[in-house]
Amino acid sequence: MDIKKIFKKIVEILLIVILCVAVTRFFINKEQKQKKDTAVSQKSSGKEKSDKNYAQYKNNKKSNKKKKKEYNTETNNNNQNSDSEKTVSSGNRKYKIDYDHIIGGDINSSGEKVTGGHTLLRGDVRIIKKIGSPASNGVYRATVEIKRPDGKWQKKTSNGGVNTMFPENWDEARVIDEINSAWENRKELKGRDSNMWQGISKSGVIIRGYKSPRITAYPIYEGER
Secondary structure (H helix, E strand, O other), X not given: OOHHHHHHHHHHHHHHHHHHHHHHHHHHXXXXXXXXXXXXHHHXXXXXXXXXXXXXXXXXXXXXXXXXHHXXXXXXXXXHHHHHHHHHHHOOOOOOEOHHHHHHOEEOOOOOOXXXXXXXXXXXXXXXXXXXXXXXXXXXXXXXXXXXXXXXXXXXXXXXXXXXXXXXXXXXXHHHHHXXXXXXXXXXXXXXXXXXXXXEOOOOOEEEXXXXXXXXXXXXXXXXX
């Protein structure tokens, strides 16, 4: 065999092998680059998504914090309003005075007679008949009935059936405030039952009552206008 032909054949084979290797490496490198680019892209996308989620989380947290603050503010305002309304409606019961007996009425210890009931504010005192005209300070007299615990109405008969009433335009807080002010400057009634007290309220109404077994109070009627 001719040596030149053999050498030429070997060279051709080597060239083919080199070409195949080069082509193979080209496609391998290209595939690796694509995988790397895909991984980078996914990582970048994941980071952007994570950043977006974190930003959304921060916004939600901020929004929830704002809503919680607004809710707490509203709750505090409601509580303050509720406390204010409670003070206005019930008054300052700072003494051991039987305010409920005075304002709404009840029954005596034997359960036979109704007592107290010097306002119409609770709905458990009703007027049968007014007696005369109100005094200049608004105190008036009336014959009244008081509702018993069993729901029945009973006429109040003490003092000859004449019951003195606090002014009709006073609410519960005003009645309590006036009683408190009279109690603060009270004096014992000389020549009368030593168990009784009397004082003048801040608006000038004379208020009298008993000291035991419970502290009571009622307005004194001082004549017609």
